[in-house]
Amino acid sequence: MYGWIITRDILFKTGDNSESETDATGTMGGQDTTFKKEEILKGVTFQMFDDDMNLYYEGMIIGNYSGFEPLDDFGMPNAGCTSIWYDGKRS
Secondary structure, three states: EEEEEEEOOOOOEEEEEEEEOOOOOOOOEEOOOOOOOHOOOEEEEEEEOOOOEEEEEEEEEEEOOOOOHHHHHHHHHOOOOOOOEEEOEEE
């Protein structure tokens, strides 16, 4: 079981709808997770990028995870992210 949260949505710009119309900051995931926001925010940091290594999202994850859960759960289907890094290291 794992839980993650998006702590920063780089695509979202207030008043500029050219990139993303909604701010994904605060979006939480993890199938059937029981982790609370406060617990997840004590976890490991991650960043999600597109093919050109443009940073799209930053977040935190906690629990038993293999490494690609936030990317598979959210980053890829929501914005086409193709890679995830943990603590500044490519996964």
